[in-house]
């Protein structure tokens with residue numbers, strides 16, 4: 001039986017663990033805290049609290065070999081220091097402790113700083129303006145140099161999670177008077193399916209060897225924030241958010257681009273939720289009661 005370690009068994013990691021488990025893999029999931037591990041104790045696979053920023057802890061926990069390791073831990077909204085710890089030190093520790101299991105890192109499409117609404121592919125410049133983005137790029141290079149794969153995730157949403165919807169419902173949403181911003185999203189379940197596919201591909205040595213194993217994971221139907229809010233306003237029968245002159249800066253930067261996922265689609269990935277409307281209608285609005293971050 002193939003074995004996978006999901007280091008960072010959170011919103012995306014737990015859904016990904018479910019996919020691997022359903023496909024007959026033996027799964028082990030790690031969280032940072034014992035509390036999060038306890039919350040997942042009902043899962044049909046092993047969950048442990050192991051801090052990936054602590055090499056001794058990772059080494060101690062690395063008792064069994066894995067066929068592959070997914071590093072999907074998040075900085076939980078932290079700044080540059082947290083990024084250095086979780087993404088850089090975390091990836092380095094996992095590579096050192098599991099030299100045989102190739103690593104798949106969940107990075108972010110925020111590494112593309114493009115701001116004119118242009119399409120970006122994996123070969124477009126990825127030159128983030130913020131320090132956090134530059135640290136993420138460093139972690140990506142570390143993983144690629146070790147023979148791993150990088151999945152650049154767009155804004156994650158799904159059951160219980162949509163930052164846009166949460167802001168809209170709380171009355172905190174605003175539109176920028178300077179014009180709409182193009183945003184890119186991916187449904188949690190589609191991300192989990194993509195990570196499963198990429199691990200299989202990594203293990204089979206598939207893919208175009210002339211290209212670096214970097215894959216954008218986005219639904220491929222970018223949408224402006226204005227269009228999202230218009231959809232929500234119409235479907236929830238609520239007023240549009242106000243337009244303001246200088247909205248607060250966004251954590252992941254002020255980029256505005258259209259992220260292509262053609263490379264991943266060419267590998268056989270077809271998102272179940274290819275648009276904002278499909279995800280909202282079929283998955284997120286029916287699960288409104290647990291809307292979190």
Ligand SMILES: NC(=O)c1ccc[n+]([C@@H]2O[C@H](COP(=O)([O-])OP(=O)(O)OC[C@H]3O[C@@H](n4cnc5c(N)ncnc54)[C@H](OP(=O)(O)O)[C@@H]3O)[C@@H](O)[C@H]2O)c1
Nearest residue numbers: 008009010011012031032033036051052073074108155156
């Ligand atoms: N949010 C977005 O829209 C977005 C967009 C692009 C990319 N991403 C990336 O996608 C990945 C998955 O995000 P997510 O939303 O699923 O994250 P999440 O829900 O915040 O879950 C993160 C998981 O990582 C664990 N973790 C954090 N630090 C750890 C450590 N030092 N050692 C071991 N485990 C640790 C957490 O455990 P605890 O619960 O115990 O803290 C939690 O289980 C992350 O890499 C994130 O940066 C996110």
